[in-house]
Amino acid sequence: MSVGAMTYLARRLAPLALVLLAGLPLSACSKQPAVKRPPLEGAAIGGPFTLVDKDNKPVTWDSFKGRWRIVYFGYTFCPDVCPLDMQETMRGFAEFAKREPAKAAKVQPIFITVDPQRDTPEIVGQWTSAFGPRLLGLTGTPQQIESAAKAFAIYYKKGSDTPGGYLMDHVRITYLFDPDGKPIAMLPSDQGRKAVEAELEKWVK
Template identity: 45%
Template sequence: MSGPVMNNITNVAKMILATGLLTLMAACNAASDGGAAAEPPLAGANIGGTFTLTNQDGGKTSEQQFKGQYRIIYFGYTYCPDVCPVDLANIMLGLKQAEKANPALIKKIQPIFISVDPERDTPAVLKQYVSAFHPRLIGLTGSAEEIAAVAKKYLIIYDIRKDEGSSEYLVDHSRQAYLFGPEGEPLALLSFDGTPQQVADEITRWVR
């Protein structure tokens, strides 16, 4: 991964970590004062925002369509050789475990995959890809400008690495699996490096 991109990704991670630590400290203080419930780690963070992108069926999808639902959002691309499919599999297995334990979550949570490779990730490609991970996973793509705009709002850094003379390329990108609340507010990061059960536990901890 190139130096500038890696530095940007590190800065984003530090920003999210700092937000989580500050929130955790506030929650601990609240608990010691009166036993108040802990706030989500990303409560109050400036992450997320509006978007209108193209879904896997070729139609337009806006964040407003998910109003009232919790959202799991992961950015990646279908040609990713290793990281994205492993992350998505882990996150979606965790969601399935949470839904099995509490079937009511099926209506409360919408999983979303947003491509950072709009050149290759057409709606048809996305449709085949997302169906392999979860029956309700929505795939979103768009123009290069649309993807850049939404990635910026969600603190996602990515960089297309093309070798001279080759049509093949990789996309370096930051790895965040976000859980957002029913009003689009950031709640927590889901651990794609943990077990599906840890993902399920984090989901059920914050979804009401």
């Protein structure tokens, strides 16, 4: 993650961090057992968007109302981290589905591109299908992507040109949202499938 990306994310999550830190002394002094609360509870992350799927059909944030949602922003021409994150996320999700099929049936994994110039609906559909039939790929106009990224506290920008084409600089985060669309936690995709599976088991009810 670039310095710019980390700075952007820190700015968006700073209010939440202050709230969490403010509660630490009370938790430490209390004799009552600590209540397990979602780490992203109350964060201003997520919100309305209108994008399109592989068939160019409109999809909105409300399309997933009543379902848990895994959300990741990346791009299909990404040479390393995006496919690795998606692989570990979906393998972790698959393991979770084996153990908890009823709960997993209520979860929708979503991939949203930050590179609409190259990521057409067809390309996004082909790319996401490599990680399993449950992963939904979304794209849109540059304006629609910008609006969605802003709502989800995602920093991105076009990077330098390479022999294989330009790269995209973007925040590397896998979010988990509850059925009401509220942020719950960040899935540890960078720690592997087992860590993802454990986090899903912790929160998905």
